[in-house]
Amino acid sequence: MDALLLSRIQFGFVISFHVLFPAFTIGLSSWLAFLEWRWLRTRETVWRDLYFFWLRIFAVSFGMGVVSGIVMSFQFGTNWSVLSERAGNILGPLLSYEVLTAFFLEATFLGVMLFGWRKVPEKLHFLATCMVALGTLISTFWIISANSWLHTPAGYEMVGDVFHPASWREVIFNPSFPYRLAHMVLAAFITTCFVIGGVGARYLRRGEHVEAGRRMLKLAAVFAAITVPAQILVGDLHGLKTSEYQPTKVAAMEAHWEQGPPGTGTPFVVFALPNAEAERNDYEFAIPRLGGLILTHSWDGEVQPLTAVPADERPPVTPVFFAFRIMVGIGLAMLALALWSVWKLRCGTLYASPRLLDGWRLMTLAGFVAVVAGWIVVEIGRQPYVIYGLLRTADAVSDIGAGSVVASLIAFVVAYAVVFGAGGGYIVKMVRTGPQHFVESSEAEGGEKTPMRPISAADEPVERDA
Numbered sequence: 001m002d003a004l005l006l007s008r009i010q011f012g013f014v015i016s017f018h019v020l021f022p023a024f025t026i027g028l029s030s031w032l033a034f035l036e037w038r039w040l041r042t043r044e045t046v047w048r049d050l051y052f053f054w055l056r057i058f059a060v061s062f063g064m065g066v067v068s069g070i071v072m073s074f075q076f077g078t079n080w081s082v083l084s085e086r087a088g089n090i091l092g093p094l095l096s097y098e099v100l101t102a103f104f105l106e107a108t109f110l111g112v113m114l115f116g117w118r119k120v121p122e123k124l125h126f127l128a129t130c131m132v133a134l135g136t137l138i139s140t141f142w143i144i145s146a147n148s149w150l151h152t153p154a155g156y157e158m159v160g161d162v163f164h165p166a167s168w169r170e171v172i173f174n175p176s177f178p179y180r181l182a183h184m185v186l187a188a189f190i191t192t193c194f195v196i197g198g199v200g201a202r203y204l205r206r207g208e209h210v211e212a213g214r215r216m217l218k219l220a221a222v223f224a225a226i227t228v229p230a231q232i233l234v235g236d237l238h239g240l241k242t243s244e245y246q247p248t249k250v251a252a253m254e255a256h257w258e259q260g261p262p263g264t265g266t267p268f269v270v271f272a273l274p275n276a277e278a279e280r281n282d283y284e285f286a287i288p289r290l291g292g293l294i295l296t297h298s299w300d301g302e303v304q305p306l307t308a309v310p311a312d313e314r315p316p317v318t319p320v321f322f323a324f325r326i327m328v329g330i331g332l333a334m335l336a337l338a339l340w341s342v343w344k345l346r347c348g349t350l351y352a353s354p355r356l357l358d359g360w361r362l363m364t365l366a367g368f369v370a371v372v373a374g375w376i377v378v379e380i381g382r383q384p385y386v387i388y389g390l391l392r393t394a395d396a397v398s399d400i401g402a403g404s405v406v407a408s409l410i411a412f413v414v415a416y417a418v419v420f421g422a423g424g425g426y427i428v429k430m431v432r433t434g435p436q437h438f439v440e441s442s443e444a445e446g447g448e449k450t451p452m453r454p455i456s457a458a459d460e461p462v463e464r465d466a
Contacts, residue, residue, distance in 0.1 A: 001402065002402055003397060003398075003400055003401060003402045003404075003405050004393070004394055004397045006402055006405040006406060006409060007075075007079040007080070007397050007398070007405055008393065009409065010075065010079065010405060010408065010409045010412065011072075011075055011079065011080070012379070012380075013409070013412065013413070014068065014071060014072045014075065014412060015072055015375065015379070016372050016375060016376075017068055017416060017420070018065065018068040018069055018071075018072050019371055019372065019375055020368050020371070020372070021061055021062070021064050021065030021068060021069075022065055022069075022136070022139070022140070022143075022188065023187060023188045023191045023192075023367070023368065023371045024061050024065075024188070024191060024192055024195065024368075025058060025061050025062050025065055025136055026136045026137065026140060026185065026188035026189070026192070027188045027189040027190075027191060027192025027193065028054060028057070028058045028061065028192050029058065029129075029132050029133035029135075029136050030133045030136075030189070030192075031054060031192060031196065032051060032054055032055060032058060032113075032129050032132075032133070033126075033129045033130050033133045035047055035050050035051040035054065036051050036125070036126050036129050037126065039051060040122060040123075040126060045437065045438070046211050046212055046215065046435075047215075048438050049212065049435040049436065049437055049438050050212055050215070050216070050435055052435075052436075052438050053212075053430070053434070053435035053436070054196075055113075055114070056430055057427055057430055057431070059114055060423055060426060060427055060430075061423075061427065062110070063423070064419075064420055064423045067419070068416075068420070071412070073095070076091075078398065078400075078408070079397065079398050079400070079405065080386075080396055080397060080398060081398040081399075082395065082396045082397065082398065083386055083387075083391070083396035085162070086161060086162050086163060086391060086396070087150075087163045087387060087391070089162065089163060089164050089165060090146075090149065090156060090163050090164075090165055090171055091146055091149075093165075094142055094145055094146040094149070094171075094172070095142070095143075095146060097142050098138075098139050098141075098142035098143055098146075101138050101142070102135045102136070102138035102139035102141075102142065103135070103139065105131055105132075105134065105135040105138065106131075106132050106135035106136065106139070108131070109127075109128040109129075109131040109132050109135070110128075110132055112124070112125065112128035113125070113128040113129050113132050116128065137185065140181065140184060140185060140188070141181060144177065144180050144181045144184055145171075145172050145173075145174070145177050145181075147180070148174050148176045148177040148180050148181075149171055149174050149177075150382070150386060150387050150388065151174075151176050151180075151245070151246065151378070151382055151388050152174045152175040152176040152177075152245050152246075152388065153174065153387055153388065153389075153390060154167075154170045154171065154174040154175060155167035155168065155169065155170025155171035155172075155174070156171065163387075163390075175241065175244075175245055176238075176241055176242070176245060179234065179237055179238040179241050180238065180378075182234045182238075183231070183234050183235060183238050183374075186227055186230060186231040186234060187231065187367070187370065187371050187374065188371075189223075189227055190224065190227050190228060190231060190334065190367050191367025191368060191370075191371060192367070193220050193223050193224050193227065193367075194220065194224065194334065194360070194363050194364060194365075194366055194367045195364055195365070195367065196216050196219070196220045197216065197217050197220025197221060197224065197341075197360045197363075197364075198360050198361050198362075198363060198364025198365075199213075199216060199364065199431055200212070200213040200214070200215070200216030200217035200220060200360070201213070201217055201356075201357040201358075201359075201360035201361050201364075202361050202364075202431075203216075203434060204217060204351055204357055205354070205357045205358070205361065208434055209434045209435055212434070212435045213351075214351055217341075217350065217351065217357075217360065218345065218350065220360075221338060221341035221342055221345055221350065222342065222345070224334060224337070224338035224341070225338040225339060225341070225342045228331065228334050228335045228338050229335065231331065232331060232335065235331070236294075239294075239295060240295070240296075240297075243295055243296070243303065245388075246381070246382070246388060247303070247304040247308075248304070248306065248308075248309055248313065248314060248315065249315060249320070249377075249381035249382065250295060250303060250304075251303060251304055251305055251306045251308075251314075252306065252314065252315045252316075252317045252320040252321065252381055253320055253321060253324040253377060253381065254266075254268070254269055254291055254295070254303065254321070255269050255272050255274045255281050255306075255317055255321045256269070256291065256303055256305050256306060257279050257280055257281065257305055257306050257307055258279075258305050258307055259302055259303070259304075259305045262302075263300055264288070264289070264300075265288065265289035265291075265292040265293070265298075265299060265300050265301060265302065266289070266291040266292035266295065266296075266301060266302055266303045267286035267287060267288050267289065267290065267291050267292075268286060268287045268290035268291035268294060269281060269284060269285070269286045269291070269321075270285045270286060270287060271283070271284070271285045271325075272284040272285070272286070272321070273318075274317040274318050274321055276311075276314075276316075276317055276318070279306070279307055291303065312384065313384065314384075315380055315381050315382065315383040315384070316380055316383065319376055319380050320376070320377055320380050320381045323373040323374075323376035323377045323380075324373070324377045326369065326370070326373040327370050327373040327374045327377065330366050330367075330369060330370040330373070331370065333363065333366065334363065334366065334367075334370075337356075337359050337360065337363055340356060340359070341356060341360075344356055
């Protein structure tokens with residue numbers, strides 16, 4: 001295992017881990033804004049209790065996301081210095097814009113959101129919550145723009161072997177960016193939605209925090225019934241654009257090695273074991289013409305096969321093929337659960353169906369699996385290029401020894417297991433404890449008050465000064 005493969009493994013590990021937290025906090029910040037809005041409109045204590053319950057979880061998740069993001073950015077200099085040298089004139093400003101417009105906005109209002117309850121006017125606190133939610137979306141805008149440029153580079157000019165921006169509008173709004181942005185934002189919202197619904201179903205199944213569980217499950221079911229079909233539509237549009245600019249990636253997603261006779265269309269491979277050496281699929285089960293119909297919207301549609309390009313231009317087929325099916329399979333399961341839930345809601349039996357509640361509990365973390373699978377499709381499917389069609393991954397790696405990469409990879413794995421294992425365990429502890437009744441200072445007796453610190457002990461409230 002040389003430095004190139006080890007650096008790819010290390011970056012894949014770090015980014016797959018990091019993407020879990022933005023995928024959760026993007027949707028969770030908007031959920032918090034909704035909860036606080038409902039509290040301000042209705043003054044029902046259950047909304048306020050839910051707000052502080054999810055605020056604590058958001059604080060821990062946001063902190064872990066920041067830490068893992070900083071670690072990930074270091075690798076551009078340590079492991080991928082050639083990429084930074086050649087494309088830094090484009091990627092550097094895009095990432096800087098993310099810091100200036102999003103991270104500063106989040107940092108400015110995050111303190112007010114976490115510690116400002118009753119210390120600032122209610123409307124100002126609600127504004128802070130909304131600004132944090134807006135900051136997460138702005139951050140997504142810039143990060144997805146930079147990543148999309150690596151897939152569909154546009155608006156650049158070459159000065160020697162260095163990329164320079166010729167049109168920032170074309171750089172930012174590169175061909176794949178609008179579709180990938182919508183796909184990622186919806187994925188984040190859906191991931192959070194199923195966590196909220198799964199937690200609500202857990203409480204209902206156990207007979208705990210029943211009113212809070214009812215509201216979480218109902219809102220999650222309705223929201224999922226809207227966003228999951230929208231995600232399927234956006235995914236279809238994204239696939240059409242990918243077929244136009246990255247046909248080899250699409251061929252790898254479908255394990256499509258050779259095109260049949262004209263007029264026979266392209267089959268959809270339901271299952272197979274891709275065999276790259278023999279350029280075929282073993283144990284294949286396929287549905288004739290369905291692949292062409294999905295990918296081109298034509299009954300006789302044809303897709304460029306993998307054998308249309310040399311072997312060294314193809315991505316690893318097996319991980320892309322299976323990751324795509326995991327992502328699609330989870331999406332279809334989410335759609336079925338959402339539609340089932342809405343039907344049960346109309347019948348008035350949403351909260352009384354043990355099987356439905358168990359379905360939500362089973363799917364609580366499904367969004368995270370789908371997000372990671374999607375990133376595997378996107379990033380491995382781009383290979384062997386780091387800037388698609390222009391800079392190969394093998395030419396972008398730093399000139400470092402394999403031993404150094406092994407040492408840093410082991411350090412990352414150990415540190416992540418300890419630090420983020422503790423953070424994840426604390427979130428699980430808070431979920432098990434559930435929403436606690438918030439006690440205002442004026443309501444407290446004997447000095448016991450609800451803590452304003454978002455990561456206070458999950459079991460017992462901590463006293464604080466008024």
